[in-house]
Amino acid sequence: MHKNLKNHNSSCLDCNNINCIINSNLIKGNHLKLIENKKILKCKKGQQFIMEGALVNGLFIIMEGKAKVFRTGINGREQIVRFAKEGEIIGHRGFGTEEYYPIGAIALEDTLLCSFTKEHLQEALLNNAKLSYDMMLFYANELNRSENKVKTISQMTVRERVIDTLLYINRKFGTTDGFLNLTLSRKEYADYAGTTEEQVIRTFSSLKKEGLINTRARHISIFDVDALKAEISQHNFFLDS
Amino acid sequence: MHKNLKNHNSSCLDCNNINCIINSNLIKGNHLKLIENKKILKCKKGQQFIMEGALVNGLFIIMEGKAKVFRTGINGREQIVRFAKEGEIIGHRGFGTEEYYPIGAIALEDTLLCSFTKEHLQEALLNNAKLSYDMMLFYANELNRSENKVKTISQMTVRERVIDTLLYINRKFGTTDGFLNLTLSRKEYADYAGTTEEQVIRTFSSLKKEGLINTRARHISIFDVDALKAEISQHNFFLDS
DNA sequence: AAAAAAAACTGCGAAAAGGCAGTTTTTGAG
DNA sequence: CTCAAAAACTGCCTTTTCGCAGTTTTTTTT
Incomplete structure (x- = not known):
């Protein structure tokens, strides 16, 4: 490095x-x-x-x-x-x-x-x-x-904020072999999304079951970026961020 | 005007x-x-x-x-x-x-x-x-x-955010005859504090009962600024805002 | 000044989020 | 490679917040 x-x-x-x-x-x-x-x-x-x-x-x-x-x-x-x-x-x-x-x-x-x-x-x-x-x-x-x-923090649900965070990391740091280039702890996802570690874990579990993401310990890959974007799109009238 | x-x-x-x-x-x-x-x-x-x-x-x-x-x-x-x-x-x-x-x-x-x-x-x-x-x-x-x-929005309770909003308006716009110089609807307080109109109303009611503020319709006066500050002080390690 | 509209208020049940406690998995040091 | 510590995970119960529906008060319009 x-x-x-x-x-x-x-x-x-x-x-x-x-x-x-x-x-x-x-x-x-x-x-x-x-x-x-x-x-x-x-x-x-x-x-x-x-x-x-x-x-x-x-x-x-x-x-x-x-x-x-x-x-x-x-x-x-x-x-x-x-x-x-x-x-x-x-x-x-x-x-x-x-x-x-x-x-x-x-x-x-x-x-x-x-x-x-x-x-x-x-x-x-x-x-x-x-x-x-x-x-x-x-x-x-x-x-x-x-x-x-x-x-975002004021109006989105926990699930939406976690998705928003995943998309932000994806957009900003990109992926290598499908995995996000920045690895964070669940606690750090929570600290950015404005929720608790447990809620992030629960949300990741759900997203995994739904086939939208995959987690291998701390390495995360997003399978369906568009589906995630779609889920929070109603919040973003005029946006880039 | x-x-x-x-x-x-x-x-x-x-x-x-x-x-x-x-x-x-x-x-x-x-x-x-x-x-x-x-x-x-x-x-x-x-x-x-x-x-x-x-x-x-x-x-x-x-x-x-x-x-x-x-x-x-x-x-x-x-x-x-x-x-x-x-x-x-x-x-x-x-x-x-x-x-x-x-x-x-x-x-x-x-x-x-x-x-x-x-x-x-x-x-x-x-x-x-x-x-x-x-x-x-x-x-x-x-x-x-x-x-x-x-x-603030991520970590404070609704009551604390409403208090924080009152103090912000007080600090920024000041008072005349004890009443805040900016009159807002309950909905506008909610939209700034990141909650709902009802929660702002409920919080104002409590604060009134506790003798910390007074409301005359849309005109609000703060009786005890220090008590309100004290209630949210634990959040503000290093702050002005 | 009266009527209409908007805003403020209250109670109650529902939903979302939080927090604890115990288990399993992963990571990193030696 | 092994072991200890840290992180991830799960279930369950509690607390907080929300949102509806109906009432009262205030404000605005005519």
Whole structure:
């Protein structure tokens, strides 16, 4: 997984992560401070790299790997708000005037992160309208997704939310040999879908009996994507997410 | 309510709406196209000025009045995602490449709106890093609020969500003579809290019996803000919203 | 001011979701 | 490969939430 680590120059100039918002907005000779002060972080699977409530020091971009972003609620119950992959930004408001991270983040597999300090980032943003504009679009898109999720959790049944989650993982991470490329525990499915582990297990059982999915321990394959989509389609008047 | 309409020059230069993100980023002699092409819209109470799924033509800023922003789900059930007041932006992604509005918006009282086309806005954003930066901060803040709302709806009981809604309205719109400055129907409370009209009514009844609030038809006053805050405090580890 | 319409309210039974406790399967460490 | 710990699973009962149906109050219209 980390075989490429040594090839990754700590500078962005040689980085081939085309989805990175910073990388695609680099102007020759500009933002040297930002790039020079970038740090690369290596996280093992399960390692938490943003602590909820900790002092903000900057913003992360995933160079390689996957992570979950969450908030902790009552009785330590986790609400996963997003899964992130290569090129994506993590660390809301790791800039501006905010003091503390409102979210936590944990690597779901061995992961490489680029870390930028908020001071250098802020300077770059205020000097590069295109970069600010792209960041704005990123947040506007995330807001759209999140507001849709509010509706989803509020209006769908548990079964529908579990299906919605399966389709989201399928869409975002894809499959290999029919199996979803991101393996999660039942508890993590529950934490994203806003329900309990038992309900996810029960729903998976039903879907399996109905021939819509297959589960081999933690590896899940979806047999009939269209049937699942159809089951929740009545909720999605105007949607991408 | 509209007595000031005639005093509002259609230009931003004389506008005294200090909370307006456009107004506070005007640079002398710049963004003339944006300002000159601004349109002012007059909405009566109850009037819908953004249709869900309609073609995007731009973005609105409230000059005067209040509005609700919502998404329609199954069986036409509304999920209110936000209430907006003077100076606030409405019309997510009324710029960029999006084609359709993912949200609807309705005026909650007689309201004046400033409307900017997406072309002129985009031009201004790409030429003014500070404006883009401020817009980015707005969306990042809204994202924070929205992701917190996901957790709230997912983890709180109905009673707690209703209390959370009351406190949100109190915080955002304040009170006059003890009564909340925004009057909503029970159905609208339910649509924001993610429950049904009946449950809101039942909760209001209980809170009234317990001496925590008072209701005079649609006018609501909160007697004991601290007690309400205390009841939901265990959910809010790290929070503002 | 009266009538009509809309909103608020209440009780009750039904459905959905949750939570516990015990069993089986899978995973990961040595 | 073995064993211990973690995760997955199932049944059963409890709690929460929902939704209907009928009544009362408030608001709006004429």
